[in-house]
Amino acid sequence: MKILVIGAGWLGTQLATQLKADGHELWLSSRNVTKSSVVAEQFGHFVLDLAQSVRPTAELESLFKDALIICTVPASRTDGDGYTRAVAQLATLMKNCGALACIHLSSTGIYEGLTGEVDEQTELLLTDARIEVLAAAEQLINKAVPCCTLRLAGLIGPGRHPARFLSGKQAGLADVAVNMVHSTDICAAVSAIVQQKLWPELFNLSSPAFCSKAEFYLTACELASLPAPEFEPKNTAAAPGRRVLSTKSQKIAGFSYQYESALAALPFCS
Known part of the structure; x- marks a missing residue:
């Protein structure tokens, strides 16, 4: 299958390597x-700047036709408006x-602003501007072509160590759930989805087992030899945290999470 990965960044290059x-x-x-010289050593490469006005050239039309x-x-x-414009241009190109x-x-x-357990059927707080931007982007692409939407939890993996996120900083409540997913699990899920052509679909990707924010970040900082974050005293009156359920993605045939909890993924981050 011909596959175009839009964005040769940290996750895009890992996905391309797997596929x-x-x-x-x-x-x-x-x-x-x-970036062309580096990317072209391993993959086909093309320039596409969605921050600018994009006109379909013969090259783009040939690349996009019949491609995933x-x-x-x-x-x-x-820059929510910039993100929306970029996704809108991509949707138009695909269509x-x-x-x-x-x-x-x-x-x-x-799912920001929600508490407790959330899954793919949870009603969103669309009155929040950032959530509205994310939801609008999902809708734009879904209207253009058959789409499998993957809602990714916090990204961790090689070259993205979570200790750097909160080391030495105020980190909020200690006992709320941390929602993270390792890039290895994202690549494995995408590989299975591509093999089975699972579109249109919607999945959350997040390590399935519960891990508290304090346990996760204290362990992360210890492993990375960085100063620990500081957590607020436990407040029983505080709103409960949010736990992203990934039950649906666990049913994808041929896919299972290598890292059942974010804590188990920490030794495999750098």
């Missing part, structure tokens, strides 16, 4: 030519150029 090993034809995009598109464009916390389908890497940040 190439699966026997697929891989192309990666970057926003400018500076994997969208790794990250949602910006400071107009005859793409086969899309795997859209969204975020479990879409």
Whole structure:
């Protein structure tokens, strides 16, 4: 299968490596030519800057036609309009150029403001501007082509050690759930989804077993030899945390989480 990964970043390159090993034809995009020499050593490469106005060229039309598109464009916390425009342009390209389908890497940040257990059927707080941006992006792509939306928990893995997130900082409540997913598990899930052509679909990807925020970050900082974060005293009046359930993704045939809990993934982060 011809697969185009939009974004040759930290996760995009890992996904491309896995899918190439699966026997697929891989192309990666970057926003400018500076990355082309590095990417082109292993994969096909093309330039696509979704921050600018994009017109479909003959090259893009040929690449997109009948291809599976994997969208790794990250949602910006400071430029929601820019993210929406980028996704809208990609959706238009896919539709107009005859793409086969899309795997859209969204975020479990879409559940912000909610407490307790949340899953793919949970009603979202669309009055929140950031959540509205994430939901709108999901809808744009789903309307363009058949889409498998993956809502990813916090990203950890090689080159992305969670100790750096909160080391030496105020870290909030200690006993709330931490929702994380290792890049190895993301790659394995995407591999199984591609093999079975599971689109349209929606899955949360998050390590299944509960792990408290304090246990996770204290262990992470100890392993990385970094100063520990500081947590607030336990407050029984505080709102409960949010736990992202990944029960549905655990039913994907041929896929299982290598790291059942985020704590188990820590030795495999760097």
